[in-house]
Every structure is written in C-alpha cells, then in structure tokens.
Amino acid sequence: MRGILRWLWRHRWRIGAGLIVLLVIDAVQMVLPWLVGRAIDDFARGHQDQAGRFAALILVTGLVMASLRFFWRYLLIGAARRIRRDLRSHIYAHLLRLEPAFYDAKPTGELMALATNDIDAVTQACGFGMLALFDALFLVAFTIVAMSLIAPELLFQALAPLPVLAAFVVIAGRRIHGRFEVVQERFAGLTERVREAIAGVRVVKGFAREREFAADFAVGSKDYLRANFSLIRLSASFDPVIAALSGVATVIVLWSGGRLAIDGTITIGGFVAFTTYLGMLTWPMMAIGWVINLLQRGSASMKRIEQVLDRAPGIVDAPDAVSFPREAGIACTALTFRYPQRRDVTGVHSSDEGRPALAGCAFDLNPGATLGIIGLTGSGKTTLAHLLLRLVDPPPGTLSIGGVDVRRIRLDELRRHAALVPQDPFLFALSIRDNIRFARPEATQDEVERAARLACIHDEIVGFPQGYDAMLGERGVTLSGGQRQRVAIARAVIGDPRLLVLDDCLSAVDAATEAAVIANLHGFLHERTAVVISHRIAAVQASDLILVFSHGTMVEQGVHVGLLASGGLYARLADLQRAEEAIGS
Numbered sequence: 001m002r003g004i005l006r007w008l009w010r011h012r013w014r015i016g017a018g019l020i021v022l023l024v025i026d027a028v029q030m031v032l033p034w035l036v037g038r039a040i041d042d043f044a045r046g047h048q049d050q051a052g053r054f055a056a057l058i059l060v061t062g063l064v065m066a067s068l069r070f071f072w073r074y075l076l077i078g079a080a081r082r083i084r085r086d087l088r089s090h091i092y093a094h095l096l097r098l099e100p101a102f103y104d105a106k107p108t109g110e111l112m113a114l115a116t117n118d119i120d121a122v123t124q125a126c127g128f129g130m131l132a133l134f135d136a137l138f139l140v141a142f143t144i145v146a147m148s149l150i151a152p153e154l155l156f157q158a159l160a161p162l163p164v165l166a167a168f169v170v171i172a173g174r175r176i177h178g179r180f181e182v183v184q185e186r187f188a189g190l191t192e193r194v195r196e197a198i199a200g201v202r203v204v205k206g207f208a209r210e211r212e213f214a215a216d217f218a219v220g221s222k223d224y225l226r227a228n229f230s231l232i233r234l235s236a237s238f239d240p241v242i243a244a245l246s247g248v249a250t251v252i253v254l255w256s257g258g259r260l261a262i263d264g265t266i267t268i269g270g271f272v273a274f275t276t277y278l279g280m281l282t283w284p285m286m287a288i289g290w291v292i293n294l295l296q297r298g299s300a301s302m303k304r305i306e307q308v309l310d311r312a313p314g315i316v317d318a319p320d321a322v323s324f325p326r327e328a329g330i331a332c333t334a335l336t337f338r339y340p341q342r343r344d345v346t347g348v349h350s351s352d353e354g355r356p357a358l359a360g361c362a363f364d365l366n367p368g369a370t371l372g373i374i375g376l377t378g379s380g381k382t383t384l385a386h387l388l389l390r391l392v393d394p395p396p397g398t399l400s401i402g403g404v405d406v407r408r409i410r411l412d413e414l415r416r417h418a419a420l421v422p423q424d425p426f427l428f429a430l431s432i433r434d435n436i437r438f439a440r441p442e443a444t445q446d447e448v449e450r451a452a453r454l455a456c457i458h459d460e461i462v463g464f465p466q467g468y469d470a471m472l473g474e475r476g477v478t479l480s481g482g483q484r485q486r487v488a489i490a491r492a493v494i495g496d497p498r499l500l501v502l503d504d505c506l507s508a509v510d511a512a513t514e515a516a517v518i519a520n521l522h523g524f525l526h527e528r529t530a531v532v533i534s535h536r537i538a539a540v541q542a543s544d545l546i547l548v549f550s551h552g553t554m555v556e557q558g559v560h561v562g563l564l565a566s567g568g569l570y571a572r573l574a575d576l577q578r579a580e581e582a583i584g585s
C-alpha cells in the first residue's frame, strides 16, 4: 500500500483538485433530499405556491452536479492514467538497467505479466479505487450529518448493523489480498508458458509435442480459473452482504421512524428525507466493499512490481570509474570464476554446482594484438568474453584492460569501445541498415556498406529485393544463421571499437567465407586489440597468442607453431580438423 501512496503523491495536485471537486459534488447532492422533504412538508400543509421554486432549485442542483462530474472524473482518472504511464516507463527503464543474470533467473513471461496485468491492477486502485474510496467517505460523513440534523435519536438505530459490516470488510479484505496474489502468479505462469511455446514452436512441432503442450496449458488455465473463482467467491459476497445489512437498516428506520412521524416528533417531509439519506448510504457501503477489493488487488500487484523495482542492478559503475584506456592490452591473473548459484523454482540446484566455469586463467596480451581462444564447447570461452565486457562481473583484480581493472572502467565506455559479437547474435525487427548501424546510428550509407563488405555480407544484402532496406524479423526477410552472424560482425565493426571480441561468431559460416572474413578482419584489426574465439584452428592460428581451454581450465598457451610442436590438445585438435577437411574436400 505504501508503494501505491508514493505514486499517488507524485500527482498530489491533480488528485487534490479532483478530490475537492468530488467533495463539492457530494455536498451538493445532500441538498436534494432536503429540498424534497421541504416540498412534501409544504404540500402536507396544503401549500403549493412554492412548488415552482423547489422544482427550479432541484434542477439547478442537478445541473451543477452533472457539470462537476466531468472534472472529477477527468482529474482523478487522468491521474491514474498518468501513474500507469510513469510506472510502465519506470519499470521498463529499470529492466534495461539490470544485468543478464537477472534474466537468466526470471522468466520473460512473468515480466510481461507484470507490465500488463499488475500495472492494470495498480491503475485501477489509483483511479477508481481512490475515487470510490473518497466518494464513499464524503457521502457517509455528509449523510450522517444530515440524518443527525433531522432525527439524531433515529440515527443510532439506523447505523446498528454497521459494526457487523466493518468486521466483514476487514476480514474479507485481507483474504482478497492473498487470493489476488495467487491469481496474478498463475497468470504470470501462463504468460510465460505461451511465450516459451511460441519462441520454441519449431522444436515443439519438430518433436510433435503440440498435443502435450496444449494439454499442459489447459491444466495451467484451469489452475488460473480456479484461483479466479476463489477470488470471485469472496468479492462477489460483498454486495449481497451489504445489501442485506442495508435492508435491515431500512426495516429499523421504517419501524421506529414511522412512529416518530406519527408522534409528530419529526415531520413527514423529514421522515422522507431521512429514509432518502439512508438509501444514499447504500452506495458508499457497497463502494467500500469494492474499494477494499481494488486496493487489495492493487497493493498485491504493487508488491510484485516492487520486488522487481527493488532489485538493484548488479553491475554498475564503480565510484572511482575511469575512461576506457587508449591502449587496450588485456591482462588476466589467477582468474577463477563461478556462476552465482541460482535456486530455480523447484529448489533443485544445477548438477555441476560449485564447479568453476573458469579456473586459474592467466595471460597477458599486448595492445593491438590478437588473442585466439580455442576449446571444446562448455570449456569457458564465452564466459571469458562475458567477463571481459562485464556482462558478468569478474572477481576484483583478475581481469584488466590497459592496466585498469575492468570493474573500474566506466560501463558505457567499456561497452562502446569493446564490441562483442556473440555466438548467436540477436537482430532487431528493423531494416538491415538500421541493424548494422545500431552501434552507431549516425553512420552513413558508405560506412554501413564498408562494414558489410568487411563482414562479407554486402553482396548478399544487395541481392535482396530491397537491399539494405530489407526488413528483418516478423515482417520481413529471414536470414540464415551465417548471414545473421555476419550482420552482427558488421554491426560490431561499424562502432569502431578499440577491442573486438568475436565469440565463435563464424560457426554457421562455410569455411571459405570464414577465411575471407578473417582475412578482411586482419586489415581492420591492424591497431585494435582482438579476441577471436573459435572451435576451429583455422580461425585462431594467425593470433599473436592462443589459449587452449578444456573444462574451464586453460591447458595450454602459445603461438600456432609452438602449440603444434608441443603435441598437446591443440595439436590433437589440429590433426582432427585436418582429417575432417580431407574428408570434406
């Protein structure tokens, strides 16, 4: 609830103005029953000359209320919409600041549910929830004052059922909170299932698992429905309970109030006005049930949202952060790295818990030199690349660029001057040109083409009917894995990085094209530092320093000739790949 109040506070002026208008409307509304009562008393005395005046007054009151209603809704609902916009942008911006490890542990579908359903629940609480809450409070206060002015002795009897109602509201309200949390959780789970099934639809189809997936989804849907029913059973009991209690109050008033009217303690008009005020209490009572519902839902959702908002970014600038060094040599000393343990939903740990992804890695690379890294899959190559770019944080003092610990380099500079071409690059649903100049949006067409030529993808791009304007993704062309990898290389080189990290990024390209790209890159890399990760000897053999990884440990390092001569893993891999090539050709 505190979270919601904080967001409301940001729009306090708008909300305050809306509440004042609401207060005026509710006060004006009180005049009507009083006018009607006065008119009846006049008629009872046999006068009718004032009828026109009463009618005119009633009309004016109605008009004032109607015109004010616009502002009241406009201000209060408008504030809720603004809160929704702010909250949505805030969550989005926050998500972009979180490091990749957060996304490894958090299902995307859950985040999507947060950004839709949970934000909606908060908006509802801030809009209609707030509105109905204050409307109800004002109306209750005003009608009670009006009723006590007419017949104070009748008021206490009329309000006798109130304590029962209060107890009900408190108990049921607390339960709604819990049940709504379950509903939102189930919804998040469903969203994630859909997202995953769509992302992996080819695999699902490839193994003919559509039916199982659909059945599994139906089970999830049923759970969601059940959670919803348990919530609805509770919230739906509000209205009947309140209607019953207000019926009881009416019976009491008719009974005792009728007596007072017959006695002449109150006038007939007063009696009518009193019962009208009592009738006017029914809505705020129902509204309170409704408000509790909305506020509980809103605060349950806000709690879920805050769990994400409170998650501080794990990788941030050091207080004494410095610029990216001019000379980007790399030094690595006694680097041992374990991925932080992740307790997944089932509470089961991954099997190789505790085994470091990298152990005792050490090397020194001169500025402008090329580092080759070779090793079987799972040997820690990608981990080293990610540590270098601080996509995960290396232990302090283990990895430095240009003599500066990577943890002390300003993040935006690190990511601008060190470019990573990942193994499985992600391209956006933009034109090919916009994808290439993603690293430098102001790049000219010439620069884009130069980068594409360097990555040996230019000829294929101009072969598309729309050339560089061809759209990628859902609305456009689908690139092959090898084409995507080369577009990603073009995207990395166009940013003019001082350090280029290629993570096995030619794995889907045929050997001839790979050789051509590598030859091109040699020219480009001239004064830049580069890390070339590959599982192919051909890609790394020209490197100034080659590291050989096996199961997270660096088993050899040296240059091509020396490594071949030493007859270790590198030499064995070279033999193997030569044999493969011989078969292939």
Ligand SMILES: Nc1ncnc2c1ncn2[C@@H]1O[C@H](COP(=O)(O)OP(=O)(O)O)[C@@H](O)[C@H]1O
Binding pocket: 104, 339, 357, 375, 376, 377, 378, 379, 380, 381, 382, 383, 384
């Ligand atoms: N995000 C991650 N969280 C936990 N473990 C990971 C993560 N990424 C990789 N690993 C583990 O680290 C080890 C090395 O992986 P990786 O660096 O990707 O190897 P390579 O790139 O050589 O194939 C593997 O055992 C892998 O399971």
Ligand SMILES: [Mg+2]
Binding pocket: 378, 381, 382, 383, 423, 503, 504
């Ligand atoms: Mg890898």
